Amino acid sequence: MSTERDLPMALRAAYLALHRVSDAHFASYGVTADQFVLLATLSQGQALTQRELASRMSSDPSTVRAMLVLLDQSGLVKRQSHPSDARAKTVALTAAGKRKLQQLWKAGQPIRDKMLGCLEPSDAGTLVELLRRVANSLTEEGVANFDALTNSNSVN
Amino acid sequence: MSTERDLPMALRAAYLALHRVSDAHFASYGVTADQFVLLATLSQGQALTQRELASRMSSDPSTVRAMLVLLDQSGLVKRQSHPSDARAKTVALTAAGKRKLQQLWKAGQPIRDKMLGCLEPSDAGTLVELLRRVANSLTEEGVANFDALTNSNSVN
């Protein structure tokens, strides 16, 4: 029934709320919510390529590049030419970047607490699991192909 | 364990995937994923104020305005001055807007199918429920207040 239409909107509402709150919260630290995501992603993978980084962030190479330019200026990350591939560049956190990330993890704790606080412990895991399944189903490319198949169907 | 850190990332990954797929899918209809959200929201509430519309879309008045300017040019929505409040403007779908929306609901079906297809029927409802709870907890304002409690005030 309407769960079908509600899911996309609920997903949107939840993500935008998280993004908004995070941005406001991290603003005093001089970084955006997305920059935090980038820094956190960088910290768990050494010498990543810009593309690799973008992929792990569920983001786009173009977007990541723009972010890296700013973070580079802020001195939080450092880009170097890839040792074996002249096309690529490796990205890594600077000492300042690592320090900043530590602060951000701590600063963001209240937000994570608030998110998790309204859920039963078991629900949190369920939610993550379901979200991943949804994300995977949408990433598996091939949505457009269904067009031809879904001929019937009331528009509502 | 890391569920706490994974939830935000899983939410981000799922939403961005949905947004990306939707944008690509709706592009051939001349609208963006967000414009679809706006049109759909408009259709279920007549003569909305721009602010009301923004609120229901979980979006921002500034953003909505920019979107309305484009949609107005496209002839999909019409803005009129509010009858009793000279500050406000009411927004409504045009005939073309209603027709377009019908198309978009049909065109978007494959995406909703794909999202729901990877979930058990009961899981879909659960997911919506959990997402709403998370969104509410984050919207209830007051996250920043925790700052005082997490003493360490090194803003860098």
Add this chain to the structure above:
DNA sequence: CCTGTTTAGTGCGTATACGCATGATATCGT
């Protein structure tokens, strides 16, 4: 060794997504 194809990064253009400041109006308290 030399083409044809793929891949990494960049630059450009457009559409959100916000915060913030401003002008115009509405509202409320006295």
Add this chain to the structure above:
DNA sequence: ACGATATCATGCGTATACGCACTAAACAGG
């Protein structure tokens, strides 16, 4: 009626989030 204040829309500036086209370099065959 009137001044203080809250509210609506707008404009401006910045940061994503992409798609697309382009350059350069890696790579696969022949």
